Amino acid sequence: MAVPKRKMSRSNTRHRRSQWKATAPQLVTCANPACRAKHLPHRACPDCGQYGPRGEQRQVI
């Protein structure tokens, strides 16, 4: 069985972990004039529960 030959230094560990980065998702404004919340594109708005183009929203949730 393969085993590590050397101890992984604190520097190497921290260097590797410093590359774990989160990116902010691209958000869109809700088409519902009464809501205008930010939500993920191509998804129903979690605040008002509506989905669809401006003027043709459907209540999904």
Next chain:
Amino acid sequence: MPTPTKGPRLGGSPAHQRLILANLATSLFEHGRITTTEAKAKRLRPYAESLITRAKVDTVANRRQVVKVIRDKEILHVLFTEIAPKYTTRPGGYTRITKIGPRKGDNAPMAVIELVEEKDFSVTTKTPKKKAAKTEAAPVAESADEVKDQIAAADEAETETTTDEAVVEAPADEAAAETTEGDADKA
């Protein structure tokens, strides 16, 4: 070789997958709209729509085919007497998937799959437009021909020459094709 199923596999075994899809379809026909994961919704859509297509023609044979999946007699009755008659003129596309945000517990992408509303898709609404467009275009062309008879005659002469050229070209192509085939045979 059997064609693999489009989309992800569900459950741990083929039997489990069949049961998941059957239960999802039963729930969809019972409630009209269900919330599930995107993967399951995408697998369910063609499965449920084929059942509805079968239920459009109410025969004993079709009922026996559908009852293999929808084992609940009440829901089977609703499917054949209420859901399928709504879509008699609709050529497929009986369900709609709307994505909603990720689930709280495991961040799984969720979706709502629902039966679409009733709408008339009878064929008479489409054909008149095409016919009207053709009839409008045809008279204009005819009048133009009447005015320019001489020019048309000249055009015909030209077209004859071009057709002759085409005839000459076509055998050449065939000969070329034959030579290539012959080369292929030699190779």
